[in-house]
Every structure is written in structure tokens, then in C-alpha cells.
Amino acid sequence: MGQTITQKILARHAGQRTVAPGAFIWAKVDFTLGNDITAPLAIDIFEAAGAEKVFDNDRIALIPDHFTPAKDGKSAAQAKRLKDFAAKHKIRHYYEVGRAGIEHALLPQLGLVGPGELVIGADSHTCTYGGLGAFATGVGSTDLAVAWMTGRVWLRVPESMRFVFKGKRPRWVGGKDFILYVIGDIGVAGARYRAMEFAGGAVEKLPMDDRLAMCNMAIEAGGKSGIIAPDKATVEYVAKTRHLTPQTRKEWESLASDKDADYAEVREYDVSRWEPVVAMPHLPSNIKPVSQAGNVKLDQVVIGSCTNGRITDLRVAAKVLKGRKVHPHVRLIVIPATQEIYLQAIKEGLIETFVRAGGVVSTPTCGPCLGGHMGILAEGEACLATTNRNFMGRMGAKGSFVYLANPAVAAASAVTGHITHPAAVAQK
Amino acid sequence: MRQRSDLFEGESETFEGSIVIKGRVHRFGDDVNTDDIISARYLNTTDPKELGSRCLEILDKDFAKKAAAGDIVVAGKNFGCGSSREHAPVALKGCGVGLVIAESFSRIFYRNAINIGLPIIEVAQAQELKAGDEVEVDLVKGTVRDITQGKTYQAQPFADFICRIIDAGGLVNWAKSGIL
Numbered sequence: 001m002g003q004t005i006t007q008k009i010l011a012r013h014a015g016q017r018t019v020a021p022g023a024f025i026w027a028k029v030d031f032t033l034g035n036d037i038t039a040p041l042a043i044d045i046f047e048a049a050g051a052e053k054v055f056d057n058d059r060i061a062l063i064p065d066h067f068t069p070a071k072d073g074k075s076a077a078q079a080k081r082l083k084d085f086a087a088k089h090k091i092r093h094y095y096e097v098g099r100a101g102i103e104h105a106l107l108p109q110l111g112l113v114g115p116g117e118l119v120i121g122a123d124s125h126t127c128t129y130g131g132l133g134a135f136a137t138g139v140g141s142t143d144l145a146v147a148w149m150t151g152r153v154w155l156r157v158p159e160s161m162r163f164v165f166k167g168k169r170p171r172w173v174g175g176k177d178f179i180l181y182v183i184g185d186i187g188v189a190g191a192r193y194r195a196m197e198f199a200g201g202a203v204e205k206l207p208m209d210d211r212l213a214m215c216n217m218a219i220e221a222g223g224k225s226g227i228i229a230p231d232k233a234t235v236e237y238v239a240k241t242r243h244l245t246p247q248t249r250k251e252w253e254s255l256a257s258d259k260d261a262d263y264a265e266v267r268e269y270d271v272s273r274w275e276p277v278v279a280m281p282h283l284p285s286n287i288k289p290v291s292q293a294g295n296v297k298l299d300q301v302v303i304g305s306c307t308n309g310r311i312t313d314l315r316v317a318a319k320v321l322k323g324r325k326v327h328p329h330v331r332l333i334v335i336p337a338t339q340e341i342y343l344q345a346i347k348e349g350l351i352e353t354f355v356r357a358g359g360v361v362s363t364p365t366c367g368p369c370l371g372g373h374m375g376i377l378a379e380g381e382a383c384l385a386t387t388n389r390n391f392m393g394r395m396g397a398k399g400s401f402v403y404l405a406n407p408a409v410a411a412a413s414a415v416t417g418h419i420t421h422p423a424a425v426a427q428k
Numbered sequence: 429m430r431q432r433s434d435l436f437e438g439e440s441e442t443f444e445g446s447i448v449i450k451g452r453v454h455r456f457g458d459d460v461n462t463d464d465i466i467s468a469r470y471l472n473t474t475d476p477k478e479l480g481s482r483c484l485e486i487l488d489k490d491f492a493k494k495a496a497a498g499d500i501v502v503a504g505k506n507f508g509c510g511s512s513r514e515h516a517p518v519a520l521k522g523c524g525v526g527l528v529i530a531e532s533f534s535r536i537f538y539r540n541a542i543n544i545g546l547p548i549i550e551v552a553q554a555q556e557l558k559a560g561d562e563v564e565v566d567l568v569k570g571t572v573r574d575i576t577q578g579k580t581y582q583a584q585p586f587a588d589f590i591c592r593i594i595d596a597g598g599l600v601n602w603a604k605s606g607i608l
Contacts, residue, residue: 024589041474074472124512140514140540189506370468
């Protein structure tokens with residue numbers, strides 16, 4: 001029996017030739033990540049355990065991104081714990097506000113994660129890096145602390161589900177829609193404990209930013225990881241930040257599931273007739289095609305997050321917003337995910353488009369996505385966001401409503417003040 | 429010193445301990461997410477008591493006040509879905525919850541609970557346990573006895589590997605016992 005790409009990566013990190021789904025492994029990690037919410041707890045655990053040294057100060061990222069720039073005194077104290085720990089242990093990849101950004105946009109941008117690697121992060125959206133062909137999964141603060149101590153993580157080898165996307169991707173449909181369709185199809189627990197493997201011609205043609213957005217939301221189907229086998233586009237993406245030998249390029253491009261690999265399930269989709277979708281409150285699986293979302297009046301639109309705060313997302317949004325105005329009753333909040341994306345958006349004139357349209361542009365932060373700061377909703381308010389979760393009360397008051405969609409839908413809806421198909425606003 | 433990797437190779441080692449928990453039931457539904465268990469707005473602290481005082485408030489505003497030490501949270505499918513915040517099982521422990529029984533758990537919550545030593549168990553008939561029932565659970569045998577109703581259910585017992593972490597009192601102790 002052949003092995004899936006996930007089994008191959010895990011076997012290599014467990015020092016075994018093959019691994020079978022269901023087996024427990026004590027695997028070596030290539031890279032670890034913590035943020036200003038999860039790392040302070042990991043530091044508590046690390047220090048309480050009496051640990052004195054981290055396993056490798058080059059393989060740890062500490063990113064203050066959730067409640068930063070600090071929203072209150074307690075958040076400032078938590079961010080300071082990261083900074084102090086980073087200084088004490090000479091952690092190389094600590095990034096202060098101004099050089100940081102949303103972790104899952106920042107790490108790929110800096111070249112800290114790559115194909116075939118095993119990455120754990122104390123953040124559920126760590127699965128994002130599967131877009132680069134890594135096995136990447138979210139863990140808790142104890143897992144992170146123990147990985148700092150030992151360089152390892154315990155894992156149950158997951159069964160894999162394969163999702164094959166065929167056909168030509170219609171205009172205004174993006175990676176965000178691909179993954180929302182899957183979550184709508186299988187439900188929020190449909191891939192529980194499983195690796196989600198995305199493949200097919202329509203995925204191969206997706207820009208890297210869209211691939212990252214797709215894998216980012218594997219967790220929203222309960223998945224342990226999402227993964228897209230690396231190809232030329234992946235290699236070129238990583239080559240921007242790392243020197244790659246011809247040998248490495250060849251290895252990466254041939255890293256894929258065997259033809260006779262075993263899957264718990266295989267599903268096929270034809271994307272040709274898809275339109276953008278919206279996840280209605282209060283679950284990411286509650287999807288409707290945007291044309292059937294009904295007349296939903298909005299108070300706020302957020303374009304950003306680890307799902308859709310990348311340059312491709314901002315370009316799509318700006319295209320729709322250019323020369324138009326945000327509806328008088330709507331707050332548009334645009335959050336470039338990293339400083340580099342922010343700067344690129346300035347260079348391309350995207351930021352000017354957002355500001356002239358009547359939107360605000362924020363420093364990189366997870367802020368509103370998790371109801372932290374920079375756009376909390378009042379009771380009864382509705383928000384359409386390019387983020388990843390629309391749980392009850394997620395962005396503020398218990399009686400507020402969050403709708404999830406791609407950046408084009410978000411931009412069009414900001415203009416009309418209700419959920420709108422981008423084609424209805426933008427010129428063809 | 430024995431290396432941890434040994435544990436994954438031998439078939440001879442079987443966990444032989446006993447972990448029994450008894451408490452009163454609080455009922456919740458399917459897909460209880462980590463924002464429900466502890467809202468992100470309270471994550472500017474790591475203090476278990478403070479987190480515990482806000483535990484599950486979005487679903488039951490007085491839960492933290494009602495929960496007595498050793499009480500049991502019973503839920504449906506996919507308990508703990510959403511974020512990786514370990515603050516969720518910490519909050520449950522912090523307000524005195526002694527055990528979570530669910531039809532199924534999301535995977536990050538599952539590993540976090542095991543890692544920090546919050547007992548959890550999966551029972552297909554979880555919905556038959558009613559609010560207020562007194563329940564006794566043997567985590568190793570996988571038996572769930574509803575004392576109030578006089579019924580017993582069999583859960584899937586934990587894998588040996590998981591039992592060892594539970595028995596060690598969590599992942600840190602387990603890791604330290606073998607490596608550090």
C-alpha cells in the first residue's frame with residue numbers, strides 16, 4: 001500500500017520508513033510558533049517544569065499579533081512576557097510590532113516554513129502552511145512548551161481525505177470559496193482528526209495566497225491539517241526567501257502522495273459553475289451562494305486576517321472599491337496581514353483606494369477576528385468578514401452576527417451596505 | 429535511561445492503572461466551541477481561577493457559580509472545536525469541572541485536555557445522561573455509570589499511550605520522566 005504525502009512527512013520526522021494511520025509517534029519538529037495569547041501560558045509551563053534551555057533558538061517564533069499593539073494593560077504584560085522570554089533564550093524569530101504581522105502570513109513570507117517540514121503552532125490556524133506542502137498543525141500551549149524542551153511532539157498519524165477540484169475557476173471565486181464549499185459539504189466536524197489533502201487542476205492553478213487561505217480553514221472542518229502537494233509555484237514562492245539547491249527543488253517537486261495511497265474518503269468537485277459563497281451565522285459550514293444570501297444589512301466589513309489579509313486579497317478588494325464609496329452606514333476596516341504586505345499595498349496605490357472609498361486601514365493585527373479589539377460589534381450588529389470563524393459572539397456582543405466571505409464579496413458588500421455579489425458592483 | 433521512542437515500538441507494555449471519577453452532570457449541546465468555553469476577550473490572563481470565573485458564560489451565564497468541584501460537563505458532538513487555546517480546558521479545570529463527557533471531541537481540545545490532565549471521555553450515548561444525574565466513570569475500563577438512572581455505558585477506552593500521559597499527570601511530567 002502506498003503512502004499519502006502526510007504519512008511520508010510524518011514517517012520521516014518519526015525516524016521510520018512508513019507510518020500507519022492510527023499509530024502514535026513522537027516526532028521531531030522543524031519549527032514551532034506561539035503568539036501573545038498562547039505563548040505566555042507555554043512560558044508558564046516551561047518555567048514551572050524547571051526547563052532551562054530551549055531545544056533550538058532558531059526554530060522558535062514568538063509573534064505578538066493577537067492583542068497588539070497592546071489593547072490594554074494585561075495584554076501589554078502578556079506581550080512583554082514574549083519579549084522577555086525571547087531575550088533570555090536568544091530566540092531569533094521574535095518580531096516586535098512594526099516588524100511583525102499576523103503569524104500565519106508572516107512565517108511563509110519570511111521563509112520560515114517550507115515543503116515537507118513538520119510545523120506545530122499554538123494557534124489553530126497553523127494548518128495554513130499546508131498550502132506550502134508542509135505538515136502543519138495547531139496544538140496547545142503545553143505541546144508548545146514540551147516542544148521547546150524536547151524538540152518533539154506526540155501525534156496520532158491521521159487518516160487522509162482527498163478533495164479533488166476540477167474545472168475552470170470562475171471570476172470572483174477564490175481559495176476561500178473552495179474551502180467554504182468543502183466545509184459546507186462535510187460540516188464542521190467532517191474532517192475531525194484527519195488530514196485534508198487538496199488536489200486537482202483548479203487547485204494547481206490557484207495563486208499561493210489562495211492556497212494558504214484554503215489550508216488555513218482546514219481546522220474549520222475539524223481537520224488536523226490541510227495540505228497541497230508542492231509544485232513549481234510552491235518552489236518559486238519559497239525560493240524568494242531561501243537559497244534552494246537543484247536537489248532540494250527536485251525533492252520538493254516530487255513530494256506527493258503515492259497513486260495507491262489509502263484515503264478514508266475521496267470527494268470531487270467541479271468548480272466551473274460555482275459562485276462566491278457566504279457562511280451565515282453561527283457556523284462556517286452554514287454556507288449559501290452569495291446570490292441566495294438574502295437582503296442582509298451590514299454595519300461593518302472587515303478585510304484581513306490570517307485567512308485573507310494577503311496582497312492578492314487586498315488587490316481583489318481594491319479592484320472592486322476603486323472609484324467607489326463605502327455605504328454611509330458601514331464601517332470598512334482593512335488590515336494588511338504584515339508590514340511587507342502593507343508597504344506593497346501602499347506602493348500599488350491600494351491603500352489610497354481604501355481610504356478614498358471611506359475605509360480605515362489598520363496596523364497588522366488579529367484584532368477584530370477574535371473579538372479582541374479594532375472592530376468589536378455591538379448587540380444586534382452584523383459584520384461581513386474575510387476571517388475564518390462566525391461563532392456566536394466571536395467578534396463582540398453575543399447578539400451580533402458574523403458572515404464569512406472572500407475579499408471581493410466583502411468589498412462589494414461594503415459599497416452597497418448589504419451582502420452583494422462583486423459582479424453587481426464592479427465593472428466587467 | 430529509557431528513551432521515549434521505546435514506548436511506541438513494544439507491544440508488551442499495557443497500562444494497568446485505575447482512574448475513577450464521580451460527579452454531577454451539567455448538560456450542553458453539539459459543537460460547543462472554545463469561544464463558548466472561554467471568550468477571547470478574557471485571554472489577557474493565564475490565571476486558572478480568573479479564566480474559570482468566565483467559563484461557558486456565553487451558553488450559561490451562571491455556569492461558573494453553579495459548578496461545584498468535581499462536577500461533570502456532558503456535551504454532544506465535536507466538543508471544543510475552534511481555536512487551540514489551552515485556556516479552554518484550563519478554564520474548565522479552574523471552575524472545578526472534574527470531567528468532560530462528550531459524544532466526540534475536536535482534536536486540539538482533546539490533546540490539550542489530555543496534556544494538562546483534565547479528564548475527558550467519549551461516550552456514544554452521552555445524550556442519555558441528564559442534567560443533575562450523578563455519574564461515575566472509570567477512565568481506564570471506559571465504563572460510565574449513571575447512578576441516578578441506574579444505567580451503565582461502555583466508552584472506547586483510551587489508547588495505552590494516552591493512558592500513560594494521563595497517569596503521569598500530563599504531558600510535561602510524562603516527557604520529563606523519560607527525557608529530561
